[in-house]
Amino acid sequence: MISMASGGTIKRLVAARMSPGEDVLLGLEKICKDNHINNGYIVSGMGSLAKVAFFDPVALPDKKAGYGYSTPILMDGPIELLSLTGMICHDSTGKTLLHVHYALSDQKGNAFGGHVIEGNKVLLTTDVIIGEIDGLEMGREFDKDLDVFIFAPKQK
Secondary structure: OOOOOOOOEEEEEEEEEEOOOOEHHHHHHHHHHHOOOOOEEEEEEEEEEEEEEEEOEEEOOOOOOOEEEOOOEEEEEEEEEEEEEEEEEEOOOOOEEEEEEEEEEOOOOOEEEEEEOOOOEEEEEEEEEEEEEEOEEEEEEEEOOOOEEEEEEEEO
16 A cells, blocks of 8 residues: 655755754754744755664564564764755644654765664764655654554645
8 A cells, every 4th residue: 555645845945054963863853843844854964973873673573563673773983974864744733753764884884874863973064955845744643553653644
């Protein structure tokens, strides 16, 4: 089954730079809050990180879907933030919910990536461009069958 909505447009773009020590996920939340964005996406993101923290999927037999996220993967930098992407959604109460992933490389060029959580600290800079979407509701809802939050787009 595919759930989808179409007809939205890009309302505006917001460009931002995060300074050393800033937490990437909390910084993204602040940018969205300050600009009243809860329907959008991360157009582009790159930079460098002093510390990283992310999840990757693992088998979890006790979960309804049979999998979930790992314990946090933690690494010290310097780490290159190659790409940052994600959706800026909201729940039924209007609370902003970010779903963000990234690709990383270490000093030896080894690649890593996963689901962004709190604990990613900017080393020198992290630069992002966020697009606000008009005409679509970028919702996230709890799916009882899978026991996880899922993307639930709707037309306005």
